[in-house]
Amino acid sequence: MIEFGYSLQANRQIDMDLNNLRMLKYIRNNEPSIDWCMSCGTCASGCTAAANCDLSLRRMILMVRRGEEAEIHDLVFRCRFCGKCLNACPRGVNTRNVIYWMQQAVININAL
Amino acid sequence: MKSIAIIGGGVAGLEAATNLSRMGFSVTVIEEKDQPGGKLNQWHALFPNRRPAAEVLASLKNHAKLGINMMLNTRVENIEKNDDGFALALNHNRMITAHAVLLATGFELFDASKKEEYGYGIYDNVITSVDLEQAFEKGIIKTAEGKIPKKIGFIHCVGSRDEKAGNPHCSKVCCITGVKQAIELKERIPDSEIFMFYMDLRMFGRHFEELYKEAQVKHHIQFIRGRLSEAFENQDNTVMIKIEDTLLAKPLKMNLDLLVLLVGMQPSRGIDKILHDLEVEKDADGFLKQADSQLTPSKTNVPGVFAVGTVTGPKTIGETISDARAVTLEIANYLHNKVASKILKNESYFI
Amino acid sequence: MNIEGKKRLWQEYQKEIAGDHYFFVRSCIRQSFFPGAEMMFLKIMREDLGKDVVENPGHTTCTGIGYHSDIVPLETTMTVVARQFALMTEAGYKNYAVSCITSFGLYSEILETWKHHPEIETRIRENLKRATGREFRIPENIAHASDILYKYRSEIAEKAKYKLVDKTTGQPLRIVEHIGCHYAKMFPHKGVGGAEYPHVLVGLAEALGGEIIDYPERRHCCGFGFRHYIVKVNRGYSLSCAKVKFDSMEPYKPDLILTNCPGCPYFMDRWQYAIGEMEGKTYGENGYGIPVFTYEELAALCLGYDPWEIGLQTHQVTPEPVLRKMGVSFEIDKKYLGPNGKEIGRPEKPKVLVVE
Structure with missing residues (x-):
């Protein structure tokens, strides 16, 4: 192998054929209201954690829906479970439960 | 007896004909196809209640049976305006006169092959929402290879909100049509995965938002915000699509067994000659100009010429029916007041 | 795949390609990347198809690479391109045959710009006149060399x-x-x-x-x-x-x-x-x-x-x-003998890719 001074770059494309939707199925089984989300972002706008980090429940739900598992691994544990998002959601998603089961999905990823 | 010539025998033309006839006017419907009903003939079920289109069509046709002169296979070649009203020259050297003309010529479907990069007419498993509706009607949903599709994608806004395709407007009905069709597909093929690719979901009508939520919650249909940039055919005839997931700001690709293009409504180019003869004006979007879009939406810029239905922009069936009933009142007022206005003019001459 | 669908689209994109008497402009990098390619184009055109193709050794790069790398400003690029057109005009030719796609795109882009902004064209004409004393006519036909081989594909x-x-x-x-x-x-x-x-x-x-x-x-x-x-x-x-x-x-x-x-x-x-x-x-x-x-x-x-x-x-x-x-x-x-029969040197063999 030759060191050329440059290398191949990873493809950042979401590949829906390779991605696995096991997390979505697991969370849905435990908290079906994840499917109510319409990505409006009301949850994220008032999120206390979002002021200091990249946490956004809107984005995390989308990542789960696309099977982008690695993207939520660290973020999901930034949640302080303050519950502001629960009050905010116009569709009544049980956001606390969704985040809890997201964490469980990350912890138990190999068992899903 | 005052007479009205209605050009176009679709939903708008039929409903207006029925009501004008019941009001005692002499009504002629000029339809270029061999049967009335327009594009409703191509449809299987209607949103949001999924009522069979044939049922609505039968009712419209049934009401329009009595006292209406229905001229099928008929085209207007030429129209002249005179002191008394209008003289319409039809194909096969026929001629009729009318005191008022109602344009109910409807819309044209966007030709999906114009979006070259989507491969309609080239890739075997790229179809339009109209093709799908006809497949529902036949009861057979299969890929070109005769397999049951398991991964299906819908592309919203095909030929709508697309200035390059010549249609800057929103076709309005495609979002809800897509949601309806996705649910129908999911019910027929329960183990299928369905993805909707949209720019905005415009669930403007009553019960539309509920249907959208039903699609998400009950049928697990995935909604991905993004517009298709290109489609390709794979070796096994599946279709690879590339989209940006705009809510995640990442490019996304996937293979689909079937790609459905939700084709929009565009102004009908076939009526340009009639509009030219009548000196009726269009708006910048190509649909007819309404004299006053809030207060007199059925009036054109020419007295005695009225417009109804999708000739003045995309509408649902329900909106078209309301529009057709409204235009009857507008026409009746016009025909009743015509005599009165002549007297008024003469009076003003003597003042 | 329905080939008829493609044929329908192809019919909508038929460009005019001049039949003969071309002024040929080379690519600045192809001659080192694929040294035989342009020579083959000229041989095929002249010897196999019997067409008239002229060149002027005084023509330069179109500056495409410099332009696209933000090294050469557009106005300079346009003036250089104007000079190429002047060489064609001086040779008494109207049909411009382009070897390079970057150049072809650049010519198309410049001509389209001049169409919408005639004042830019005027300025470029002045630039060229001042710098070189030359004047030019816009080619009647611009074709990429692959367009020309496409045109004569049946003959080939x-x-x-x-x-x-x-x-x-x-x-x-x-x-x-x-x-x-x-x-x-x-x-x-x-x-x-x-x-x-x-x-x-x-x-x-x-x-x-x-x-x-x-x-x-x-x-x-x-x-x-x-x-x-x-x-x-x-x-x-x-x-x-x-x-x-x-x-x-x-x-x-x-x-x-x-x-x-x-x-x-x-x-x-x-x-x-x-x-x-x-x-x-x-x-x-x-x-x-x-x-x-x-x-x-x-x-x-x-x-x-x-x-x-x-x-x-x-x-x-x-x-x-x-x-x-x-x-x-x-x-x-x-394989490794030049046109004069002398060794041109041999490349080192890659470790992975199999070559002969």
Whole structure:
């Protein structure tokens, strides 16, 4: 192998054929209201954690829906479970439960 | 007896004909196809209640049976305006006169092959929402290879909100049509995965938002915000699509067994000659100009010429029916007041 | 795949291509990347097709690479291009034949700009006059050299000694065509067949007996870019782009890649070596690569020109397997002999990619 001074770059494309939707199925089984989300972002706008980090429940739900598992691994544990998002959601998603089961999905990823 | 010539025998033309006839006017419907009903003939079920289109069509046709002169296979070649009203020259050297003309010529479907990069007419498993509706009607949903599709994608806004395709407007009905069709597909093929690719979901009508939520919650249909940039055919005839997931700001690709293009409504180019003869004006979007879009939406810029239905922009069936009933009142007022206005003019001459 | 659908689209994108009397402008990089290609174009045009093609050794780069790398300002580029047009005008020609896709795109872009902004054209005319004393006429016809070979594809096929066919099986060779991005993506009507399903190379390859492969990443850029490969550390960005194409075409088992741009064949040829060394991955059969040809090289090969006269020994991916498949006769001993019969030197063999 030759060191050329440059290398191949990873493809950042979401590949829906390779991605696995096991997390979505697991969370849905435990908290079906994840499917109510319409990505409006009301949850994220008032999120206390979002002021200091990249946490956004809107984005995390989308990542789960696309099977982008690695993207939520660290973020999901930034949640302080303050519950502001629960009050905010116009569709009544049980956001606390969704985040809890997201964490469980990350912890138990190999068992899903 | 005052007479009205209605050009176009679709939903708008039929409903207006029925009501004008019941009001005692002499009504002629000029339809270029061999049967009335327009594009409703191509449809299987209607949103949001999924009522069979044939049922609505039968009712419209049934009401329009009595006292209406229905001229099928008929085209207007030429129209002249005179002191008394209008003289319409039809194909096969026929001629009729009318005191008022109602344009109910409807819309044209966007030709999906114009979006070259989507491969309609080239890739075997790229179809339009109209093709799908006809497949529902036949009861057979299969890929070109005769397999049951398991991964299906819908592309919203095909030929709508697309200035390059010549249609800057929103076709309005495609979002809800897509949601309806996705649910129908999911019910027929329960183990299928369905993805909707949209720019905005415009669930403007009553019960539309509920249907959208039903699609998400009950049928697990995935909604991905993004517009298709290109489609390709794979070796096994599946279709690879590339989209940006705009809510995640990442490019996304996937293979689909079937790609459905939700084709929009565009102004009908076939009526340009009639509009030219009548000196009726269009708006910048190509649909007819309404004299006053809030207060007199059925009036054109020419007295005695009225417009109804999708000739003045995309509408649902329900909106078209309301529009057709409204235009009857507008026409009746016009025909009743015509005599009165002549007297008024003469009076003003003597003042 | 419904080919009729493509034919319908192709009919909408038929450009006018002049029939004879061309003023030919070369590419600044092709002569070092694929030294035989342009010479083959001139030979085919003059000797096989009997056309009149002139050149002026005083013509320069169009500055395309400099322009696209933000090194040369647009006004300078336009003035240089105006000078090229002046050389054509002085030679008494009206038809402009362009070897390079970057140049072709640039000419199209400049003429379109002048159409909308005549005041810019006036200023450029003044610049040129002041700098060189020259004046110019805008060409009546601008064609890329691949357009011209496309126009004469039937004549070339009639004279062809070899077809793009596997001699043993009689099966057509499987060909990946790759169109330079600036050929028709900017102005679809300036390219034969438009931008989505260009026909220019398809037509040539099919006339010569080949079969075109339509693979998912066909429209993907080769990754050449401009500023993106000039600086070495950035080259991974170009390379990653090309790899997407190779990965996508590999399952179709193509016999060769046909191109019409200076950058695409160069990168698609050389990157197969780089990917081999980096990843241990090759894309042809038995560790070989997929040979890459320019349109002139392929036309010349079919017309019976000697592979080493065409310059195929300068390719990284070894062309011999496909030459044998087609039944082209060649002398392996002469591969590294120049036109004067002297050794031109031999490249070092890659560790991964198999070459002959």
